[in-house]
Amino acid sequence: MKTVSPEIFASALRRLLPERRADGSPARHYLQLPAIGAQEAEALSEVVLGPGNWVSNAGPDVPRFEQALSEFTGIEHVVACVNGTTAIQIALQLAGVGPMHTLPGQPDRPRRDMVICPSLTFVATANAVVHRGAVPAFVDAEPDTLGMDPEALRAFLESQCERRGGQTIHSDTGMRVAAVLPVHIFGNPCQIEAIAQVAGEWEIPLVEDAAESLGSWVGEAHTGGFSVAAATSFNGNKLITTGGGGAIFTRDAAAAATARHITTTAKDPSRPGWQYWHDDVAYNYRMPNLNAAFGLAQVDRLDTLLAQKERLFERWSAIFEDVEGVELVQARPGTTANRWLVAARLPDGTTLQARDAILRHLNAEHLYCRPIWVPMHKLPMYHRCSRGPLEQTERLEATLINIPSTAALAEG
Numbered sequence: 001m002k003t004v005s006p007e008i009f010a011s012a013l014r015r016l017l018p019e020r021r022a023d024g025s026p027a028r029h030y031l032q033l034p035a036i037g038a039q040e041a042e043a044l045s046e047v048v049l050g051p052g053n054w055v056s057n058a059g060p061d062v063p064r065f066e067q068a069l070s071e072f073t074g075i076e077h078v079v080a081c082v083n084g085t086t087a088i089q090i091a092l093q094l095a096g097v098g099p100m101h102t103l104p105g106q107p108d109r110p111r112r113d114m115v116i117c118p119s120l121t122f123v124a125t126a127n128a129v130v131h132r133g134a135v136p137a138f139v140d141a142e143p144d145t146l147g148m149d150p151e152a153l154r155a156f157l158e159s160q161c162e163r164r165g166g167q168t169i170h171s172d173t174g175m176r177v178a179a180v181l182p183v184h185i186f187g188n189p190c191q192i193e194a195i196a197q198v199a200g201e202w203e204i205p206l207v208e209d210a211a212e213s214l215g216s217w218v219g220e221a222h223t224g225g226f227s228v229a230a231a232t233s234f235n236g237n238k239l240i241t242t243g244g245g246g247a248i249f250t251r252d253a254a255a256a257a258t259a260r261h262i263t264t265t266a267k268d269p270s271r272p273g274w275q276y277w278h279d280d281v282a283y284n285y286r287m288p289n290l291n292a293a294f295g296l297a298q299v300d301r302l303d304t305l306l307a308q309k310e311r312l313f314e315r316w317s318a319i320f321e322d323v324e325g326v327e328l329v330q331a332r333p334g335t336t337a338n339r340w341l342v343a344a345r346l347p348d349g350t351t352l353q354a355r356d357a358i359l360r361h362l363n364a365e366h367l368y369c370r371p372i373w374v375p376m377h378k379l380p381m382y383h384r385c386s387r388g389p390l391e392q393t394e395r396l397e398a399t400l401i402n403i404p405s406t407a408a409l410a411e412g
């Protein structure tokens with residue numbers, strides 16, 4: 001089976017990425033660098049030197065940051081968290097996911113909840129499920145969007161699950177299917193409406209991992225707005241960053257209030273502030289004010305970053321048009337992708353070995369390209385989890401390479 005040669009792939013990248021810097025030293029080209037400058041430094045120094053020294057999560061920039069994200073996305077409620085993983089964990093809790101649940105007729109035999117997610121995702125998706133005390137099950141990806149295949153979800157439910165006592169039960173394990181958790185991979189919106197349709201038919205709540213998809217839309221609707229609750233991330237490698245950080249999105253005011261409560265140790269707000277009265281086992285997951293102030297400065301860059309990402313995608317598209325056998329992953333028609341990471345597809349039938357030969361060559365040339373993640377079902381802690389067939393997942397694993405996607409590259 002033929003694939004592209006490492007040298008041809010590298011020479012395509014070289015059309016945009018120079019080999020040397022002005023001083024003659026080798027230029028290093030990373031996958032995705034954040035845009036950070038004076039406005040972030042100023043925001044931080046205002047917090048540190050300003051009145052109140054609001055560094056913790058009680059500061060005023062946390063609700064401001066949440067409000068700015070709500071305005072940008074059109075999703076009514078936003079709760080900022082310490083990272084995206086905790087935001088997914090709490091979003092699952094808001095959707096009613098476990099830790100344990102009893103089944104009809106078996107009140108003395110509590111079992112863990114099951115959450116269906118894609119195998120082709122970053123490990124934090126599955127980890128967040130386990131952090132909530134539930135167990136992930138994996139279904140296949142769909143090759144156009146790289147996201148969960150709604151037909152694979154349907155097939156998993158029809159072949160492995162049954163409706164019993166108003167719940168969806170995974171027959172083999174007896175676990176309740178408590179949520180479906182699709183991911184918008186690299187900022188490409190998945191087939192979220194079709195997934196929502198299938199989940200709705202089985203009366204399973206939907207939670208979106210929108211960690212990579214801030215600025216990605218399905219028609220006029222922002223990703224993360226299709227589910228009970230969704231999560232995004234502001235890790236250093238995402239489109240905008242707060243250093244570490246994340247946020248929960250929901251359209252439900254009561255869910256947002258719950259999220260605020262349980263991310264701040266469930267301290268009773270109706271009692272005097274000096275009382276240590278907590279009404280639930282909860283978390284210290286709220287975003288500190290320092291990070292939120294930084295995030296507000298980043299939100300100001302969002303429109304520019306998205307425009308640059310789009311321009312860079314067009315430049316890469318024009319370059320790879322001339323490379324036989326390589327195509328870029330496109331946004332699904334009717335959607336707007338944030339172009340967070342540009343992904344190149346190698347010819348169908350490329351092996352993992354051939355992919356790695358290309359990656360080795362590129363990385364040796366300081367072109368720090370990356371493969372897509374190792375699918376979850378191949379990792380030691382998840383390889384015994386329930387799953388449907390994962391042929392597309394493994395095909396995509398061998399054929400996808402992320403290429404440098406930093407927004408500033410659009411300026412040449």
Ligand SMILES: *Cc1c(COP(=O)(O)O)cnc(C)c1O
Nearest residue numbers: 083084085122124125211233235
């Ligand atoms: C980044 C990311 C996360 C986790 O976010 P953190 O802020 O790093 O905890 C979860 N899921 C996906 C798909 C991600 O890309």
